[in-house]
Amino acid sequence: MQPWQFTMKMPPQLWCQGKLLQFKKLITVPRFKILLAICVAIGLTHGSASRALVATNDNLQGTITVSAASSLSDSFVEIAKVFRKENPKVKIRFNFGSSSSLVAQIQAGAPSDLIASADLSNIEKLIKSGEVASAGYPKIFAHNQxxxxxxxxxxxxxxxxxxxxxxxxxxxxxxxxxxxxxxxxxxxxxxxxxxxxxxxxxxxxxxxxxxxxxxxxxxxxxxxxxxxxxxxxxxxxxxxxxxNVDAIYGVALLRNSNNREVAVAFIDYLLSVKGQELLQSFGFIKI
Structure with a gap:
């Protein structure tokens, strides 16, 4: 088998790292550039393998307000820290309280980009009143006991x-x-x-x-x-x-969000591998 003829029999990030090191001095520059381009295209070089597991965007910027159940305060503050490290131009404001009080605030016009509730029924109230941005919500992101x-x-x-x-x-x-x-x-x-x-x-x-x-x-x-x-x-x-009971946590993007791009990215982060690991570290049961 020639150096540029290869098959992938391991996790892609390890494969790319190994092949780049192995063939850098063995194959011609054009072929090495092709291999490098392939790895870059699927986001596996220079440590981006771990970032491919979450929905992040280097161009994300702006501020979002997250209305979240009080039981999420510790975990969400930590998740926000990690999220902002990957998206330094983003700011996250929190409004913690009981899920039902948060719904009442949103229905009364309080500004918020998304809601994370300790149940699904409260988000259903927002859906009925037209406060949720689109179909597909709520999204279940955690369980509790x-x-x-x-x-x-x-x-x-x-x-x-x-x-x-x-x-x-x-x-x-x-x-x-x-x-x-x-x-x-x-x-x-x-x-x-x-x-x-x-x-x-x-x-x-x-x-x-x-x-x-x-x-x-x-x-x-x-x-x-x-x-x-x-x-x-x-x-x-x-x-x-x-x-015991299965406390199901749901999240939804709100219709009046002023920064949907960042709000959706944060929701995706909650559902990502890294987000689920962080929630689990605080005692939540992952989805």
Whole structure:
């Protein structure tokens, strides 16, 4: 076989790197240029193999506002840092809150380029009111589960959902927001009725968790990712699979986006290999 006659029997990025090194001094300049052009064309030279896994554009520029569920705050801030390293001319502003409150803000005219919700039903509301840019949304980008957060050291020895009856105060999200609805499902599956006088309601998952961290509640049912992010400020008690829910996260481009190119690129990044790895590192279940 001549040096310029070759087959690809390995990952393309390794193939290109190997052939360029192997044939640089063996084949004629024109043929080497052809090989180099092939590798450049498919984005595999000079470290671009990893970048080919995500939707990035060196020419992306401008600012976008991302409305996102509070349970995404830690992961999205980190994802934005990585995204901006690859797209330094982009700026990302965040508006975190409960998914239902974000929908209300957008419907009232609050500026936003995209919404990332802890459920799909809230995005469906925006679709019905004409706020979503086009068909194909929402796009599912992550899954989450519910967990119990208790005071550090678990002084009440809460081991499962049924033990929550021993809590003097239980912190839950509002009944109309996704984490409140998911928590209600967990309690229903456990056949546990908690007197409303023992329940403190929070505007979103972060606030529900914080009630335990500062000692205002003995326990909370919130997203697993939030408990993991809280680290030592609370103690994690897992909810059994049979009593748990699949919290499905969706994202949508909004009709009034002022920078659709960057907003779509950010959505694509969430769905990319790198985006999914980052979400998974915060405890989310990848799609």
């Amino acid at each position: 519910m967990a119990i957060a208790v005071k550090p050291g678990n002084p009440l020895k809460i081991k499962t959902v049924s033990d929550l009856k021993n809590a003097k105060f239980l912190s839950l999200c509002g009944a109309t927001v996704p984490c409140g609805q998911y928590s209600a499902t967990v309690l229903k599956l456990a056949r546990l009725n908690i007197d409303e006088s023992k329940i403190t309601r929070a505007v979103d998952a972060k606030s529900a968790l914080n009630a335990v961290a500062i000692g205002d509640a003995d326990a909370a049912i919130v997203y697993l990712t939030d408990v993991l992010s809280a680290k030592k400020s609370v103690t994690l008690v897992k909810v059994p699979k049979a009593l």
